[in-house]
Amino acid sequence: MAIPRLVRVSESAVGDVLHARLLTGQEPGDFERQAAELAHALGATAVRVTSTGPGLVDLTLVERDVLDDGVVLEDVEPVTDLRAVRFAVGEDGQWRTRDYANIAAEVGGGVPGSGKTAGETGLACGLIQNPAVQYVVIDGKGGEDWSWIAPRAAAYTNEDEDLNVVLELVESVHRLMRARLKTQKTQRGQANFWNLPLDPAHPVVFLVVDEVQTFTDSKGMDKDTKTVAATITARLSALVKKGRSAGIITRLLTQKPTSDAIPTAIRDNASVRTAWRVLSDDAAEAILGPVVRGSAVSPVDIPVGMPGVAVVADAGGQLERVRFPYVDEHTAEQIATRTTELRRDLADLTGPTAADKAPADEEATT
DSSP: OOOOEEEEEEEOSSSEEEEEEOOTTOOHHHHHHTHHHHHHHHTOSEEEEEEEETTEEEEEEEOSOGGGSOOEESSOOOOOOTTSEEEEEETTSOEEEEOOTTOOEEEEEOOTTSSHHHHHHHHHHHHTTSTTEEEEEEETTOSSTTGGGTTTOSEEEOOOSOHHHHHHHHHHHHHHHHHHHHHHHHHHSOSSGGGSOOBTTBOEEEEEEETTHHHHOOTTOOHHHHHHHHHHHHHHHHHHHHGGGGTEEEEEEESSOSTTTSOHHHHTTOSEEEEOOOSSHHHHHHHHOGGGGGOSOOGGGSOTTOTTEEEEEOTTSOEEEEEOOEEOHHHHHHHHHHTGGGOOOHHHHHOOOHHHHHHHHHHHHO
């Protein structure tokens, strides 16, 4: 391979960066394909190739893995801009952000102990400090992993056996979505929630369903329970497909990433996907989609001793490793408690049901 012209050398969190100008006929892919050979030749653990503009590449000589060290937060900064939400640290040591505007859904998964719930806790701690954000949490594990958020949540349950309780909550969010889609343009002037200014009176609603397989994987359920599970799955699917314009973001998490836990129709409509450590390529694909099969980055390769490390897609659609921060549950409880006044009850957001309205309607006609 002909050697490109070295423009300058700079430092990064992981090692030196060689900024180079390509020669005629060269392209970044030439260097990506030879990354392993470049690492040997330059005495680095690995070489990362990044195109920074027409005819320009950066060759990052990886001398240390910044993701080896955990990220522990003693407090979490409030999220003020939902178009730039910090969620994890990348391999270059810089924070990654997500644009949640016009996002309908996220799917995420990882084996127990991979850091999935801890990562979601850190994200939620920033979001709940925004008065224009409300959280609805359904914890299918049946434990207390999410109990910290109860004082701040618009609705919370850790019911994992009575699926009718879960269906009632999901139906409430689904009802809110339908009401907004039908009335938003008339009442607020725009059909798309994200074309309007954020308003605590019309908050963004995050619906988190942790261990979603408890409610969507019907294997072993009796006939009646299967019927309820099928309705829950149908409502979640509708929220994933239509919730964007209503300002409702559905986050489905599982430690059993299969097509039974997260049907592909739901996964394929989720624009944000996060895979913590998993044990098989099939599990990785169930979360990230077929793109993971041809990627050099896979959640299967995450060591067991690195909880919090996950694989996500960057802004360009390429997979990369990141490390989610760890927030102690007592810190999370303190944040939830000090923001309790921002809580709005889900029933208040949803409004009265048709049954609730019937008596008033009848009185008006008599």
